[in-house]
Amino acid sequence: MEIHEDLRVRLENSQKQRQVEIQKRKESRETEGSNQKLKAVYLEEFGKKQAEIEELLSKLSLGVIDTASLPDVINDTSKEISLLQKYYTASTLFLNQHEARRSQEAIQGLLQRFQELEGKLLPRKKFGFKVRKTMIDKNLTKENSLANDKDTVDGDGLKKFLNYSQNEFGVKDRNGETVVMHANSVSKQDVSLSKLTDCKVKIFGSPSTLHITGLANCTVLCGPVATSVFINECNGCKFVVPCQQLRIHQSQTCDLYLYVTSRAIIEDCTAIRFAPYNWRYDEIDTHFKEIGWDINDNNWHCIDDFNWLASDKPSPNWYFIPEKDRLSCWDC
Numbered sequence: 001m002e003i004h005e006d007l008r009v010r011l012e013n014s015q016k017q018r019q020v021e022i023q024k025r026k027e028s029r030e031t032e033g034s035n036q037k038l039k040a041v042y043l044e045e046f047g048k049k050q051a052e053i054e055e056l057l058s059k060l061s062l063g064v065i066d067t068a069s070l071p072d073v074i075n076d077t078s079k080e081i082s083l084l085q086k087y088y089t090a091s092t093l094f095l096n097q098h099e100a101r102r103s104q105e106a107i108q109g110l111l112q113r114f115q116e117l118e119g120k121l122l123p124r125k126k127f128g129f130k131v132r133k134t135m136i137d138k139n140l141t142k143e144n145s146l147a148n149d150k151d152t153v154d155g156d157g158l159k160k161f162l163n164y165s166q167n168e169f170g171v172k173d174r175n176g177e178t179v180v181m182h183a184n185s186v187s188k189q190d191v192s193l194s195k196l197t198d199c200k201v202k203i204f205g206s207p208s209t210l211h212i213t214g215l216a217n218c219t220v221l222c223g224p225v226a227t228s229v230f231i232n233e234c235n236g237c238k239f240v241v242p243c244q245q246l247r248i249h250q251s252q253t254c255d256l257y258l259y260v261t262s263r264a265i266i267e268d269c270t271a272i273r274f275a276p277y278n279w280r281y282d283e284i285d286t287h288f289k290e291i292g293w294d295i296n297d298n299n300w301h302c303i304d305d306f307n308w309l310a311s312d313k314p315s316p317n318w319y320f321i322p323e324k325d326r327l328s329c330w331d332c
Contacts (some may be wrong), residue, residue: 035094042091046084046103053080056332060117074118079238081110086190089209089228092245093262097306101267104249170211174199181205182282193220206287210241221279221330223287234278240279240330242293248272255321258300261293266318267306275321276300279330 019109061063065073074221088103095103168206170192171179176199181191183205192211196218203210203222210225215234222229225243234251242259248266258264259277266272276298287293301320 024029024083038091038094042087042095043099046087046091046106049080049087050110053077057110057113057117060121061113069112070121074122077114078187080163080212081107081114082282084110085097085244087211089230091246092228101306149244170194171196171201178202183287186223188226193218204281204283206291210243212239219330222292223281223284224291226291238327240277242277242295257293257326259293259298259301261297263299263302263304265304265306269307270317273321274300274303274318275326276330278326 011267030038044105057120058068060073060077067162081179085107088100088107091103091332092100149297161294169186169189171304172192172194175197179196179199179201179202181201186203186205186207188206188208189206190209191203193215194211194213195212197216198211199215200219201220203219203220206224206226208225209227209231210222212220212229212231213233215237217236219238220251222239222241223317225241228242228243229243229246231239231246231248231251231254233249234254236253237251238255238257240257244260245262246256246258246260248256248264248269250268251269251272252269253271254269255273256264257275257277264274277300285295290324303315305315305317308317
C-alpha cells in the first residue's frame with residue numbers, strides 16, 4: 001500500500017508541475033504577443049513623427065519660414081525631437097537591438113540636422129525649452145519646474161505619450177561645482193545633466209528619467225530613476241544610479257555603481273566598470289518602495305555590450321570593480 005501511495009503522490013506532483021509549465025508557456029506567449037502589438041504601434045508612430053520633424057527641417061533648410069515665425073518654429077522643432085527621444089526611451093523595453101539602434105540613429109540624424117540649421121539661422125541665440133531657475137542653496141544649485149512625465153507606452157501610442165506639456169529641467173555648462181537637487185523638485189520629472197566638468201551632483205528623490213551627456217571627471221549620485229538612465233559621451237566619471245534600464249553610449253573610463261531591474265546596455269564604450277549601487281540617504285527606502293522596487297533585488301551584474309556579440313568570451317569593454325577597490329563613502 002505504501003508503494004501505491006508513493007506512486008500516487010508522485011503522479012499528482014508531476015501533474016501539478018505540468019500544469020505550472022503550461023501556465024508559464026501561456027503567459028510567455030501572451031507577453032510576447034502584447035510586446036509585438038506595442039512594437040507595431042511604436043514603429044508606426046515613430047515613423048509618422050520622424051516624417052513630421054523632417055518636414056519641419058526641410059522648411060527651415062529651404063528658407064520658407066518668415067523671419068518673425070523662425071524662433072517659434074525652431075523652438076517647436078527642438079521640442080518635437082526631444083519628445084521623440086522620450087518616446088523611444090519609454091519603448092526600449094520591447095525593442096530588439098536592431099530596432100533600438102535604428103531609432104537611435106534616426107534621432108541622432110534629426111538632432112544633427114537641427115543643430116546645424118539652428119546654428120546657421122540663429123547663431124547668436126539658442127532656442128530650446130523655457131526654463132525657470134531657482135537658487136536652492138549656496139552651492140549655486142539650479143532647479144527648474146517641470147510638468148509630470150508620463151513615460152509609459154500603451155496601445156494609444158505616441159498620441160497619448162505626447163499629450164502633455166513639459167519644460168526642460170537640468171544643469172549644464174558647469175565647472176568645479178557641487179549641485180544638489182531635492183526630492184520635491186525631481187519627483188516624476190525628467191532631469192538632464194550636460195557639459196559638466198569636475199562637478200559633484202546629488203539628486204535626492206525619484207526622477208522619471210535621467211539624461212547625462214558630455215560629463216568629464218564628475219560624480220553623479222541619484223535616487224531611484226523610475227524608467228531610464230541614458231549616459232552619452234562621458235569620460236572619467238562615477239555614476240551611482242538605480243533605474244529600470246541603463247544605456248551607455250560613447251563613453252570611456254567610467255565607474256557605475258548600479259541598481260537596475262532589467263539589463264544594462266553599453267555601446268561604443270571602453271573601460272566601463274560596474275559595482276552594486278551603494279548610496280544611502282534618509283528617504284531612499286521610501287523612494288524605492290514608492291516605485292515598487294526591492295532594493296536587494298539588483299541585476300547590476302547583467303551587462304550587454306552591443307559591440308561584443310560573442311557569447312563564448314567576455315567583452316573587453318567592461319569589467320566588475322574588485323570589492324577592495326569599491327568606494328563606499330560618497331559624502332566623505
